[in-house]
Amino acid sequence: MDLFMKCAIEEAECGRNEGGVPIGSVLVREGRIIGKGRNRRVQQNDPVLHAEIDCIRNAGRIRSYRGTALYSTLMPCYLCAGAAVQFGIGKVVAGESENFGGARAFLEQHGVEVIDLDLAVCKEMMRTFITEHPEIWYEDIGEE
Amino acid sequence: MDLFMKCAIEEAECGRNEGGVPIGSVLVREGRIIGKGRNRRVQQNDPVLHAEIDCIRNAGRIRSYRGTALYSTLMPCYLCAGAAVQFGIGKVVAGESENFGGARAFLEQHGVEVIDLDLAVCKEMMRTFITEHPEIWYEDIGEE
Numbered sequence: 454m455d456l457f458m459k460c461a462i463e464e465a466e467c468g469r470n471e472g473g474v475p476i477g478s479v480l481v482r483e484g485r486i487i488g489k490g491r492n493r494r495v496q497q498n499d500p501v502l503h504a505e506i507d508c509i510r511n512a513g514r515i516r517s518y519r520g521t522a523l524y525s526t527l528m529p530c531y532l533c534a535g536a537a538v539q540f541g542i543g544k545v546v547a548g549e550s551e552n553f554g555g556a557r558a559f560l561e562q563h564g565v566e567v568i569d570l571d572l573a574v575c576k577e578m579m580r581t582f583i584t585e586h587p588e589i590w591y592e593d594i595g596e597e
Numbered sequence: 598m599d600l601f602m603k604c605a606i607e608e609a610e611c612g613r614n615e616g617g618v619p620i621g622s623v624l625v626r627e628g629r630i631i632g633k634g635r636n637r638r639v640q641q642n643d644p645v646l647h648a649e650i651d652c653i654r655n656a657g658r659i660r661s662y663r664g665t666a667l668y669s670t671l672m673p674c675y676l677c678a679g680a681a682v683q684f685g686i687g688k689v690v691a692g693e694s695e696n697f698g699g700a701r702a703f704l705e706q707h708g709v710e711v712i713d714l715d716l717a718v719c720k721e722m723m724r725t726f727i728t729e730h731p732e733i734w735y736e737d738i739g740e741e
Contacts, residue, residue: 494658498657498658499654499658500653500654500656500657500658500659500684501645501650501653501654501680502654506645506650509644509645510643510644510645510646512644513642513644514638514642514643514644514736515644516736516741517741518739519741530679530683531679531680531682531683531707532676532679532680532683532684533679534679535674535675535676535677535678535679535680535682535700536645536675536676536679538675538679539674539675539676539738539739540644540676540739541739541740556679559703563675592658592660594683595662595683595684595685596685597660597661597663597685
């Protein structure tokens, strides 16, 4: 498997083991991980700490996002896709988009390359979480 | 002046006095402020802490954003507009859009009502900051 996605999945599993939403993310530049994160809505009681936001935050103030790729176990929502578009992240790699279609069209309309790896492990992890904790999941994506 | 925007401006001024990017934001529901925030990129060394993100974060896990309005001294960028769209915030009120056009069209395309108050005090505060600290401003919006 893609080694960067493997790391994002480990972040997601870590979040799941903490009782959080199992979505993980890594930011990559020149073949190297420069930031990692996971959804921490539950753990930090923070509505904006989606995995990709946590990841970009943990990468710090890198000034330029040129040449970076954002990996996420799930297709990014508008919040996280908005971050990618605003900061000029050129590529988004998602583990799956079956449980949540996210903002793929928006990303592509703004010139971001999007790859969907459609991985069974990501789909299964997310499907299980949504089945077991629908109230947290719908809160996370702002649906009532 | 609009009292909610007055409060957002006070947040921006507070950020400026801390050495930060002078943008402030409040989240309002049923005529009451339920969250306040300011850009704290510099203060917290955090690239995602735009004013609106800080504000939504400070409002906590409110579960539903129905009936909320997000005030910001500057037209929101894609990151913050993405948060508004994803969470279903119905209205965005901006202090100005002269120094930064932001993601107004994106917000409106997704059914968010956008009002631009075009306030001299907001324009002057932002213009002064961009003139004095262009490197921080362009870093904040992801431009090189």
